[in-house]
Amino acid sequence: MTATDDLSFVPDFVRAQEFFQGQEAYAVSPLIEITGPDGQSILAKNETQRMGLGAFKALGAPYAVARLLDDAWYEKTGETLTRMKDADFREFASGHTFVCASAGNHGMGVAAGARAMGAKARIHLAQTVPQGFGDRLRTFGAEVVRSGDVYDESVAAAIADAKTPGATLLADGTWPGYTEIPKLVMEGYCVIAEEMRQQFEASGQWPTHVYLQAGVGGLAAAMSHMIRLNWAEQPELIIVEPGAASCLRASHLAGRVTRSDGPDSNMGRLDCKAPSIVAWDVLERCGVSYETLSEEEGQAAAEAVTALGIATTPSGAAGYGALCKRTNQQARTQELRPLVIISEGLA
Template identity: 40%
Template structure:
């Protein structure tokens, strides 16, 4: 059943939140990617037709479908976390300022392993390959074979395990402990937060690009993949009044909340969008603690997560304004609408837009969403 939940635990951004995710971390992560040969800022697309349909002043969509040749925002997370993990291990062994050869020696020590619905595994595999390391990716049985093929093209060893992401995650965790492999999970739990925190900090790069575009009047910054239909060009740079961001375990949504509050303050309303069959963040915020949800299946495979990331829950339970769920059909319909504005992303990538369109009058009033609103969406992955 579709739901909307206004966050009664909403609180102000604090220095403790800033220590986790903020603009300083975004700048540091972007500095890393500026040295990567495949890095280009992704386009910020203006969507006037969707804005008219939603009854708002403007909608901008950060189009992640061509991110670093990997096809999703997750390219920013796993790759950054692998590099940070190797750097930390190398400095512990050799001291500050290690050489490229020393980094590669440490990277090759043992493989990296993760569970994935596809995109996170691609990012981790690309990061491992860049350093000459091995990668092992656990996929649930229903993850499309296309992801397995692409993972192998990056040199990853692919194994099928379990019928859900959570079952694949349990296998990855057990394998890492048994073999001494390095786990790179985009979820977090008690005792495991350092790597997923770096992943979230990597995601903030896309929001830093949005801010840069506002300052410069250019979509995304130097070398942007802009210039296509709907590319915003001279965006005025006014902060968004509303940010709709979809969530699986919540890493991207948590990154958005931390960055938005640090950069643009308390005014922007942050709305987290989940599949109606897997609303783990909504249920956890309502319960006041992380909980596992049961229920039906969803075709929104990269959002089909039953337990939230601990770090994401801690941020979102305080910093998000509302949580809404959408049906698979609503997300698919939103993806079709975006095609009419020449934006081609998957239904998962269009879930934020679906959340915006799904809000009824009472929720719109509670969120002060109306004719003067400026909405930011994230088109998280390419259509396939």
């Protein structure tokens, strides 16, 4: 980290809520109860249908795109952006290209957010990313570039690409010298925690344990921040990572940001070897614990949740997998009321 890196995270979550409440495609995602393998009742926040993208990422990059274009429009005109569909704004937006690397849903969010605002998107994919994902990105109007053999190489290519005129790097991770734009992505994720806070305040049935899957850590950190900020009853927070990519846990144990290199994981959306430095800092002050999943445990969790009627992936079901793992290791208590995030669908 550099002396100038600002690791603080003070999201304007009300602004994020107001932005999405103004979108036609927005709806509060379902908070339901599902059954664990031993008959245990589990709260599940189902993100698999979120705003047509089928993942929580629909709340991150699209919000960041809108905020960045709002700032740029104000700088040009002195006008706060309220006319997103007007021809003069869309002509202005068409001169902006949002660039990122992606191994999963973040690229889809960038592409969808750019298209919604009239801007362009260019997404760098490593050779390991399936062709079908590239094809889906193109349906959102994104330019797809194959860059490097592994994710880290596609990130480096996106960073270099963002130096071209009119391009802006919109990553979901943070690293020394790059922290502010990803905070906007995290700010969008805060909407999930606020939706649930309102639901729990209405029901009075607060969770005792919340399982949050993590790649670079943006979702987990945003959720943890909001839970510690304003939930009336405080749960235990468990951060769930693949054993092959437990960079946040490794950083916690080392007391500093560190990588956790390993083989490729079938929890591909969580297969991040280096953490977001902002997310790690947030998690360190939120009093979280960590759990890792083997490849077999991740796959079993996806199959179990899909069998319950929510089609998802090992990444999407990782929180459920960690809950099952802990339940098997610990005695059940009547007071246990766990919550998991089903973070993405199969598409």
